Amino acid sequence: MFRPELLCPAGDEEKFFTALTYGADALYLGGEELSLRAKTKGFSLQNLSSFIQIAHNQQVKVYFCLNILAQEKHLPQVQAYLEQLKATEVDGLIIADPGVISLAQKIAPHIPIHLSTQANTSNSASILFWQSQGVKRVNLARELDHRQIAQIKAQVGERVELEVFVHGAMCMAISGRCFLSSYLNQRSANLGLCTHPCRFEYKLIEKTREQELFEVQEEEFSKILASEDLGLIKYLNWFKKKKIHSLKIEGRNKTTSYLARTVDAYKTALLDLEKKQFSLPRYYSYLEPSLTRPLSTGFFLSQRKILLHPLAQKKAILGQVAESIDSNTYTLKVKSRWDTTKKVNLLLPRLKKITLEPKDYALEKENGERVSLAHPGLTYVFKTDSPYLAPHLLLEEV
The missing domain is CATH 2.40.30.10 (Translation factors)
Incomplete structure (x- = not known):
């Protein structure tokens, strides 16, 4: 019986073991640099093999992130990483940059390549192009709705594994390619240094009344650029029927509490589907304490729906x-x-x-x-x- 892989974040050692304990089928993690999460501790390449072995002993796969949009100055460091990674038993490399893909194929051709969502892949022709370049799996652009995902799957079939984000923070920019942080704070989101200016509170200045500031409001929020979080646990059966290979949870920077509750809720829901015991209110009740923003369908439906709100008071x-x-x-x-x-x-x-x-x-x-x-x-x-x-x-x- 087909069950999608539950792919979970491991930002550091504590989160690695938390995700393992609460039901991850696979983990994605990065080194101390080059993985789009500069604020996480990451894993040293010297210790990586021991963590991979721990995961493999529990039949859990490990994918390594090298998904920055590399600049020229990063290439020697990328090559050095790949030279060390080729000696490990890592199950895949998550990459966005075509140049980094080319280097990976030359230096570590035996390690499968997974295309990052940063590559903004939104059609079957692009997927088949990437397949011709040696890519095994594609994480689809987050801007796709369920009809578009279904059409892509119908065209691609089993030739390329498809991966979709189903839970976590969403970026207001297309596939995370944001330049606000770089422009405002000289810290590039595309190098893992995002300062999240989309979460800032803004005020509006009207041209003829420049001394008068107006709060920018949408419902009760003044953070007009901030998106809700994504939560597609309600639609797990759809992903299962379409045979989407991997369902990904965002959150290498999130707390262990968020990680434990989210991983456990999704893994339990996937197992309950097999037993025909799916109970959405039960999963929502378990997820609520982990929320810091409203949970929505993102782009998955033709019209966005808010599914769940954070609790006013949470158990610590x-x-x-x-x-x-x-x-x-x-x-x-x-x-x-x-x-x-x-x-x-x-x-x-x-x-x-x-x-x-x-x-x-x-x-x-x-x-x-x-x-x-x-x-x-x-x-x-x-x-x-x-x-x-x-x-x-x-x-x-x-």
């Missing part, structure tokens, strides 16, 4: 389990102020929650001193007899 993610010390003792990274006299929920994969009473757990300092109030940014020892605890799981307020 209190911490994330790090490593196991013994059968009932773990290290734990605290992410929000944590009153240990209160209940907490342990978030398990497949949207399950286990409630721990205050008597069921303890937080301690390294010296064994028990704490009643834990502070974000610190690591503590977490003790519990609960059989459900495991590394990389999140805990939230009840």
Whole structure:
């Protein structure tokens, strides 16, 4: 039975393990440079092979991003990256620039090439052109609606794998090729340095009243250039029926809370489709706490629809389990102020929650001193007899 691959972001080591834990079928990540996410820690090429092996041990693929629109000065560095990548077992290279594709084919011809959405591929002729250049998979332009995607799939068939973004932040520019950040702040979005000026709040000046500023408003917003986030979980069955190979979640810069909830909701929904138990309200309820902007259909429908709004008040993610010390003792990274006299929920994969009473757990300092109030940014020892605890799981307020 066909099930689309769920492709998830891994901006750093913590997010890598979070996505693995909550159900990723494949991960996309980058190095410390050249991957359009300069603000993420990324992965050193020296340690990359060990992470690839961890993923492969769980039957999860790893794709490496080299998707900047390279300038001349970047080419020696791109070649150096490729020389090191060719010795790894990475499952694919995500590339946007034709020159970088050419270099990859010369230096590491055995690694499959996936064309980035930055290439703005919006028709079957372009896809077949890229196939003739050795590209195995194409991430379609985000500006396509469902009819256009279906037409492309009908023309391309199984000759080239198709990948589509289904969840996460959207750029107001065509396929992310934005120059606002470069123009306003001298930091190029096409080199991974976007300062997100589309999220700024703007005011309007009318020519004859230059001293009078007007707020630019659209509904309750003054961020007129800011798009909503994309959320197509409602349409997963459509993607499955059309046999779209890979469904991609945006978010290498997002929090582990966002990543855990989003990956888990989409993976659970895909599995539920197979069991004919698809339950959209359940997934929406689980996604809501991760939202910072309204969730919409983007370009997928002929008319954009807002599907979900952020919650006014959210339950805080209190911490994330790090490593196991013994059968009932773990290290734990605290992410929000944590009153240990209160209940907490342990978030398990497949949207399950286990409630721990205050008597069921303890937080301690390294010296064994028990704490009643834990502070974000610190690591503590977490003790519990609960059989459900495991590394990389999140805990939230009840």
